[in-house]
Amino acid sequence: MSGHRSYARPLEGADRITARAEADELLIEADKVVRSTDPYLAGHFPQVTLYPAIFLLDGIRQAVGAELHRAPSLAAHLGPGSPDEPDTREGPDRRPDGPGDDWLELGTLDSARVLNPMLEGDELRLLIRVSADRPGALRAALDCRRADGAQVAKMTVELVRGGSS
Template structure:
């Protein structure tokens, strides 16, 4: 059986605004299906999912700040550095600073520091987001 889509991944459990951006959390659950094969006997939250956690949190914050008529897309992954694994039982915390591109109001830079629940740095991520106004067909 073939699917033309992938089931959406809930890569954040909670997003809260902070003074200079957002803080999001994601609980890493041992029974989540993506952990079974990554890696057998030593499950690790996939690095690409850490990127997705940052993207989903930043997207929610930008949409909340700019209103319901915007669409936020990933434009570029500027940098990623993985520092420590996220294991079942860990809680990923994403502290993300959002800044508008001064030359292009349609771009937002998201710089995220990711940590495990024990405070250990797990990743540093910088994304560039494209903000598009959605038009309604009337």
């Protein structure tokens, strides 16, 4: 295959993110409203706006990467990044250029349980607890709830620093 590959606009994993470091953990709250007008939902499920649970994984990855600077010990646990090495990739594989953005990737998915559907208009709150895991990896535990308090999903993932391909 030759030629230029094009990518869809990256998924917006959260509408709002807040975080705080506490002891040896990073506690993150990220909010996401399910909207049928979001471009990545077009055609996902005929005539019903259903938020794919797999998108929660990217929400975790994006939120932790954006807020990792608040927990320097966790960032150090991941090992050094390559900020001096230019990133020539395009599309969603390109590492963020902004301060405080670490490009993280999913190492493993340890557990995932979806308890309720996430539908048009649902206001989701992703509560993410991040801690050190094996050397070079972080453990992120997600508790996702709707605005009415109903738990919709819970997941535990391992995150590692992204590298160049």
